[in-house]
Amino acid sequence: MNSIPMSWYLVFSIGLFCIGLFGVLARKNAVAIIMGLELMLNAVNVNLLAFWSYLYADGMSGLVFVTIVFAVAAAESAVGLALIISAYRRRNTVIAEDMNVLKG
C-alpha cells in the first residue's frame, strides 16, 4: 500500500532545513531571515512526523513535540516580526547589517 521509504522524507527534510539555513545566513532583509527560520522549523516538523510515522506511532511523544514546535514557531514569528516593525519604526531599516546599535 505504502511504498515510500523513510529516507525520502529524511533527505527532503534535511534539504529544506539547509535551504532555510542558507536563507538565515545569507539574506540581508530581516523579514527574509524570519522566512528562512520558518522553513527550518517546517523541516524539523517533517522530520519528527516521519520518525513518528515510521517508527514510533504507538507513543504520543512525537506528536506532542510537533505541537510544541508549532506553538514555538507561532510565538517566534510574532515576536520576531514585532521586533522588525519596531526597529523599522525607530531606525527606518530592515537590513540586518544596519541594526548595529549593540555593536561594540
Added chain:
Amino acid sequence: MTPMQIVFLLVASVTLASAVMVVSTRRMFHAALWLILTLLGVAILFALLESRFFTIVQVVVYVGAIAILVLFAVMLTRHVMSEDQPQLNRSWWIASLATIGLFTGMVLVMRTWPIFTTTQRAVGPGGEDLQKLGFAFVDPSGFMIPFEIVSVLLLAALIGAVFIAAERKGGKG
C-alpha cells in the same frame, strides 16, 4: 514507481523549488507568496505521513496565521530595500558552502543507519489517535507540564509582541 511515490516526488520537488525561490528571489512580496506554496507542500507531506490533524494545523496555523503575518510585515516595511541592490550579504558563499557541507554530511551519516530505507510503517491507516493525544496533554504523568509551559510561552509572546510593536505616545518614540 507506485502512484504514491510519484505524488511524493512531485510534491517534494515543487516544495523544494519554491523554498529555493523563497531564499533567492529579489522581491520580498514574491518571497512571501513562495513561502505559502512551500508551507502548503509541507502540509501535503504531512497528509502522506498519515497525520491528518497536523495537515489541518499546518494549513490553519502556518498558511492562515504565520504567512499572513509575514505578508503584513513585508507590506509594512516596503520600499526600504530597493530591489536592484544585492539581497545577499558579502559572506553568502561561506553560507552556501556550510549548508552544502551540512547536507552532504547529514546524508552520509544517515546512510549508515540500518532503518534508513525502511518502508514499513508503524502508523495504521487510520492516522493518529487524537483522543490519546488529547489525554496525553492533560495527563499529569504524561505531557501536562510541557503543555502548560507552552501555553505560558504563547501568552508571553502575545503580550511581548504587543508591547514591542505598540507605538509609545510621548515617550522616546
